[in-house]
Amino acid sequence: MFNKEVDKRYKETMVKFIRNHFRYSTMNSWNRSTSYANNIKLYNIDKPQDVDNNTWYDMMNLSEWQEKLSDLLEDFGRRHEWQWQAGINGRSGGYVVLYNGGIKPSGYSSYCTHCGQKNYEAVSDIGICGRCNAKARVNFKQTHMQIFTFFGKETDMHEDFEDWTLSDLRERVELVQDFDRLCDSITAEYIGICKNYRITEEEILVPKTIKVLEPIGGD
Ligand SMILES: [Zn+2]
Numbered sequence: 598m599f600n601k602e603v604d605k606r607y608k609e610t611m612v613k614f615i616r617n618h619f620r621y622s623t624m625n626s627w628n629r630s631t632s633y634a635n636n637i638k639l640y641n642i643d644k645p646q647d648v649d650n651n652t653w654y655d656m657m658n659l660s661e662w663q664e665k666l667s668d669l670l671e672d673f674g675r676r677h678e679w680q681w682q683a684g685i686n687g688r689s690g691g692y693v694v695l696y697n698g699g700i701k702p703s704g705y706s707s708y709c710t711h712c713g714q715k716n717y718e719a720v721s722d723i724g725i726c727g728r729c730n731a732k733a734r735v736n737f738k739q740t741h742m743q744i745f746t747f748f749g750k751e752t753d754m755h756e757d758f759e760d761w762t763l764s765d766l767r768e769r770v771e772l773v774q775d776f777d778r779l780c781d782s783i784t785a786e787y788i789g790i791c792k793n794y795r796i797t798e799e800e801i802l803v804p805k806t807i808k809v810l811e812p813i814g815g816d
Pocket of ligand 1: 709710711712713714726727728729730731
């Protein structure tokens, strides 16, 4: 378990917790910036007896698992209004790292309902899409937002927490605890999938791009 109890009544216990927390590079080792992190190298966590080795190692590369993992990371970001985000870093994606970021207007005003192409210009009526030529370009109803992440930015690397108030500290501890809980859910989820599913092979039809006729004027 990554998540630990912290006595949030005292400055010392909170500072001790955040200063002793595991850290990892936010980008790469030569960038030298680090942030709160956890080593979740999934093959390092205790494999339950009833899960076979192949499933345990292969599940990591399955797209279903990758999607589940992105959902968990995304939920964390949304919970913290994208000011804090969790991302995967390190060789073989073994570390979950806490990142700084935010959300801002993307600048896009309209988009094509047919192909999804976004455009900086607004349309007064339904416009023609510059990419697929369909008459399907409409304005965004709400300001279109974009999430950004400061991948190179450190968190509390040179912080001694001397001037921090109790409530500042509590807030930071709670953030790190929520991050630790996320890492616990990631490993729990992984174990759950490995226990309840097995990997089988299936033949699929691979989509291929071909040229077709489409009536001008969209659908
Ligand atoms: Zn289009």
